[in-house]
Amino acid sequence: KNEVEQSPQNLTAQEGEFITINCSYSVGISALHWLQQHPGGGIVSLFMLSSGKKKHGRLIATINIQEKHSSLHITASHPRDSAVYICAVPFLLFSGGGADGLTFGKGTHLIIQP
Amino acid sequence: SQTIHQWPATLVQPVGSPLSLECTVEGTSNPNLYWYRQAAGRGLQLLFYSVGIGQISSEVPQNLSASRPQDRQFILSSKKLLLSDSGFYLCAWKLQGREKLFFGSGTQLSVL
Numbered sequence: 001k002n003e004v005e006q007s008p009q010n011l012t013a014q015e016g017e018f019i020t021i022n023c024s025y026s027v028g029i030s031a032l033h034w035l036q037q038h039p040g041g042g043i044v045s046l047f048m049l050s051s052g053k054k055k056h057g058r059l060i061a062t063i064n065i066q067e068k069h070s071s072l073h074i075t076a077s078h079p080r081d082s083a084v085y086i087c088a089v090p091f092l093l094f095s096g097g098g099a100d101g102l103t104f105g106k107g108t109h110l111i112i113q114p
Numbered sequence: 115s116q117t118i119h120q121w122p123a124t125l126v127q128p129v130g131s132p133l134s135l136e137c138t139v140e141g142t143s144n145p146n147l148y149w150y151r152q153a154a155g156r157g158l159q160l161l162f163y164s165v166g167i168g169q170i171s172s173e174v175p176q177n178l179s180a181s182r183p184q185d186r187q188f189i190l191s192s193k194k195l196l197l198s199d200s201g202f203y204l205c206a207w208k209l210q211g212r213e214k215l216f217f218g219s220g221t222q223l224s225v226l
Contacts (some may be wrong), residue, residue: 004157013216030213033211033213033215035217040219040220041202041204041219041220041222042219042220043125043217043220044219045206045215045216045217048214086157086158088158090213090215096198101148101160101163102158102160102215103172104150104157104159105157106155106156106157107157
């Protein structure tokens with residue numbers, strides 16, 4: 001079973017700061033997901049990446065497959081970025097291109113103060 | 115476009131009462147469907163998944179069951195709720211062979 005570790009668990013920063021959230025996993029994967037969960041509970045998929053780097057607005061996600069590590073960066077952070085950020089890696093539920101589930105990290109609770 | 119509906123958003127139930135949470139997907143066909151639970155202070159955990167009508171697999175033993183009576187409908191049930199069933203339940207779907215996973219808005223279940 002893949003172990004997914006995130007750090008830090010909690011992060012409070014001032015508006016405008018550069019934010020980094022880290023994720024490491026124990027078993028090689030094909031892709032990694034970064035998700036955002038708002039206080040109401042709804043989850044939105046931010047990125048799915050299998051190599052290199054992806055950028056969407058002020059969010060940047062990087063992954064190093066060899067080191068089994070990914071980072072999520074937020075540039076020019078804003079209070080509306082406050083949320084729980086979760087990384088997740090897939091695992092096969094059965095072989096032959098069948099269903100796969102996700103193993104989730106416990107999340108990083110980010111608070112951006114104005 | 116594809117959408118996923120999950121209801122109710124919140125639910126407070128007494129111990130021993132039944133449970134039925136419903137999830138429906140629109141705009142796609144033959145999706146893989148998933149029920150996840152997020153207990154307080156813990157990460158999301160896969161409870162059930164389904165690759166087709168009537169096909170249900172459970173990842174963890176528990177007091178809950180799932181059913182898929184139609185292609186795009188996934189139901190999470192219990193005959194008698196336990197206190198430990200409290201948590202945040204999320205339905206999700208994806209197409210087989212595709213990586214992207216789409217989540218419902220979740221149900222916050224409190225068992226008292």
